[in-house]
Amino acid sequence: MEVSITNPPLLGQYLHEANFQYSDSIRDQHIRLLDLKFGHDDEIISLGIETYEVNDHPPYTALSYTWGDAKDTASLLCNGKTIAATRNLYEALWQFRENRKRLARLKPYTRSHSQTLLFWIDAICINQENNREKSFQVGLMREIYEWADHVFVWLGPADKSSEVAIRCINTVGSKAESCGFEDAPELGLKIWHEIEFVSGGYQRVVSANPWYGKAMKSLFDSISGRSSQSNLLPITDLRNFFTRPWWTRIWVLQEAALSRDTHFICGAERLSRTRCNAFIHMYAAFWKANATAFQREQAHFTQYRLDIMRLLFHHPPTLMLTMPKIHRHNAFQLVALLRATCVGSINLKQHGPHNLQATRPEDKIFALLGLAADRDELKRFGVVPNYDIPYEQTYTTTMVALLRQGHISLLSMCQPSQSPNLPSWVPDWSRSITDMLQDVRNDHMTLYPEFSASGPPPTNTKNSIKIIKEAGIIKHISLHSILFDEIHQIGHFPTRTTTTDVPFQETYTWPSQWLLEILRLTYCPTATTTATPNKPRYKRFHDRLSAATRTATGDVARNTQGEFERAGPTHLSDAIILLHHGLQFLRPGRCKVEARRFLSAQKTLTMTLADRVRHEIPLAFQITGRSLGRVPFVTRRGHLGLGSDEVRVRDAIAVVEGAQVPFVLRAVGGGRYSLVGEAYVDGVMDGEVVASEGFGYVTLV
Numbered sequence: 001m002e003v004s005i006t007n008p009p010l011l012g013q014y015l016h017e018a019n020f021q022y023s024d025s026i027r028d029q030h031i032r033l034l035d036l037k038f039g040h041d042d043e044i045i046s047l048g049i050e051t052y053e054v055n056d057h058p059p060y061t062a063l064s065y066t067w068g069d070a071k072d073t074a075s076l077l078c079n080g081k082t083i084a085a086t087r088n089l090y091e092a093l094w095q096f097r098e099n100r101k102r103l104a105r106l107k108p109y110t111r112s113h114s115q116t117l118l119f120w121i122d123a124i125c126i127n128q129e130n131n132r133e134k135s136f137q138v139g140l141m142r143e144i145y146e147w148a149d150h151v152f153v154w155l156g157p158a159d160k161s162s163e164v165a166i167r168c169i170n171t172v173g174s175k176a177e178s179c180g181f182e183d184a185p186e187l188g189l190k191i192w193h194e195i196e197f198v199s200g201g202y203q204r205v206v207s208a209n210p211w212y213g214k215a216m217k218s219l220f221d222s223i224s225g226r227s228s229q230s231n232l233l234p235i236t237d238l239r240n241f242f243t244r245p246w247w248t249r250i251w252v253l254q255e256a257a258l259s260r261d262t263h264f265i266c267g268a269e270r271l272s273r274t275r276c277n278a279f280i281h282m283y284a285a286f287w288k289a290n291a292t293a294f295q296r297e298q299a300h301f302t303q304y305r306l307d308i309m310r311l312l313f314h315h316p317p318t319l320m321l322t323m324p325k326i327h328r329h330n331a332f333q334l335v336a337l338l339r340a341t342c343v344g345s346i347n348l349k350q351h352g353p354h355n356l357q358a359t360r361p362e363d364k365i366f367a368l369l370g371l372a373a374d375r376d377e378l379k380r381f382g383v384v385p386n387y388d389i390p391y392e393q394t395y396t397t398t399m400v401a402l403l404r405q406g407h408i409s410l411l412s413m414c415q416p417s418q419s420p421n422l423p424s425w426v427p428d429w430s431r432s433i434t435d436m437l438q439d440v441r442n443d444h445m446t447l448y449p450e451f452s453a454s455g456p457p458p459t460n461t462k463n464s465i466k467i468i469k470e471a472g473i474i475k476h477i478s479l480h481s482i483l484f485d486e487i488h489q490i491g492h493f494p495t496r497t498t499t500t501d502v503p504f505q506e507t508y509t510w511p512s513q514w515l516l517e518i519l520r521l522t523y524c525p526t527a528t529t530t531a532t533p534n535k536p537r538y539k540r541f542h543d544r545l546s547a548a549t550r551t552a553t554g555d556v557a558r559n560t561q562g563e564f565e566r567a568g569p570t571h572l573s574d575a576i577i578l579l580h581h582g583l584q585f586l587r588p589g590r591c592k593v594e595a596r597r598f599l600s601a602q603k604t605l606t607m608t609l610a611d612r613v614r615h616e617i618p619l620a621f622q623i624t625g626r627s628l629g630r631v632p633f634v635t636r637r638g639h640l641g642l643g644s645d646e647v648r649v650r651d652a653i654a655v656v657e658g659a660q661v662p663f664v665l666r667a668v669g670g671g672r673y674s675l676v677g678e679a680y681v682d683g684v685m686d687g688e689v690v691a692s693e694g695f696g697y698v699t700l701v
Helices: 087-106 131-139 141-147 160-178 185-197 201-208 210-224 235-242 251-258 273-300 303-310 315-329 334-342 363-369 375-380 391-404 408-413 510-521 541-552 572-581 590-600 609-614 618-626
Strands: 030-036 046-053 061-064 073-078 081-086 118-120 150-156 262-266 269-272 465-470 473-490 556-558 564-566 630-635 640-644 652-656 663-669 672-681 696-700
Touching: 030 087, 061 141, 061 251, 073 087, 081 087, 087 150, 131 141, 141 251, 150 251, 160 210, 160 235, 160 269, 160 273, 185 201, 185 210, 185 273, 201 210, 210 273, 235 303, 251 315, 251 363, 262 273, 269 273, 273 303, 273 315, 334 363, 334 391, 334 408, 363 391, 391 408, 391 465, 391 473, 408 672, 510 541, 510 572, 510 590, 510 618, 510 630, 541 572, 541 590, 541 618, 541 640, 556 618, 572 590, 572 618, 652 672
Parallel strands: 046 073, 061 118, 061 150, 150 262, 672 696
Antiparallel strands: 030 046, 030 118, 073 081, 262 269, 465 473, 473 630, 473 652, 473 696, 556 564, 630 640, 640 672, 652 663, 663 672
């Protein structure tokens, strides 16, 4: 009978042994290792299994892979008895054995077939039915991957697409290595920006370092698609390769970061970590350079360059391949790791997931503890692997620990959860947490642009948080907060069927619709100050338009380097253009009359709609992204605001001590509130409320 990887053998035809049973429950300081037998021809895959003390074990290779579909299994032998393995693991072991046989054929005198080949593989080396064993073995995984002589990353069987991608990674990645993208990707991007977008930049770079300047120029030209449509990067094949399941799984981040020697294996092909690293950093720099060019040359973009903009895939592999360097030189705290691995895109159909996935929700925490620089402190707070409690309890304990560390702004990660057992003030880290008002810098700790709604950061947050338990389990918290306003009216968009997408036919009209609806909210009858209830907050139309412009993007703009910064008046000239082209969206009334009067006083309005198609103005571009999943509102005190599409009329607005932005809260009775989400509220983002009102405790459920 012929046996193949796609048709694994049915063991009943060969033997009648019992199923494999673990003979012992290993103790805290022990690990099991597997011996992959050489085998002959198409024999069933056979493994030996032995237990070793952690300080007395032979050399071994740790396998990093994804389990795949738990229901799609194949049988193999472990100590002569049958055990089920997922299809992906079975294929990996089959390929490793085939590679070993091929080496034996090529070098018959090396005795490779008789040497022991030991592996650590989580699915078999840990008894998955024993939660206690699983909990402490998971706690050892940092050491297990550090102790390993090698780590094999199994990306799955090869296909034609992966073969094309690997050839490209090897060819172009070799040039990227020579240009230093593996060690200094930021320098590479800076040089490309200088060469491509700064007058005389190429001459300056070449005069400083002739070989490097020419090599960087040659590399950019070879992949840019500007002068030639040959030798283009196979974008679709690269996307297929770098979106294979391994690149998106949370557990493998630790496995890739801690290993001393990593090899990526796809079918029979092998790639070094250095080559992959150089290539993906080069591609990320190329994507950023292409994005810069898009704002200048959009009308001349080829399909190739548009595909690069559209097919986003480089964030997860960049994180995976950069983590070893980060961990060696500047280990992240857990809060930074969570921000790096849990934030995604709200439009998953277009952009795909950016966050890292886990089959079990609690693994979004447990998989990061081995990398966390503060894991000992977290352990004292009770954050340890424990599969005997619900994942919601793990998330809650973790959030309390992080709040006690002073990371109050983590409340901004609280978005709608699928679990009714998760408190509203605890982020659902199992889901993709979509774009927040602020971004984080490379340390994944520092938020920007900086707001200060709650005033200067407190010197001590110890007394800012009270923990409320029920039956010994954390349920609620009370935070130092100020409840200062409530939502009076929410913006209305009759043609908007979903907040998570902009219809193609409205691509060029949507920014005007968004801005002018926010402008209309400034004319809401109760949009007045509490001190003078009959006096409007905004005296001039210019003030209304300025406030609407800030609110339209949450007072955020992108600078020339592509980073977020406080917008201030930056977008006002763009807003005037959007106002001019969107007057038809204003209903007859005072707002429209004042808008016409304001526009008639402007000296120049030269940008037509056709101009906008060729040269997208920055504010319109920002609105398209910042409006996804959000709605504008006005409060009873007349503040314009921007919040999640979950907000409702009469929801409260609060500032929380230590948080940079305000939050929307919803009363649930008994003086308690649920957290709806973060918000931008115009006129309170720099501590104005704190200057006039005092903090008190507000309980969140």
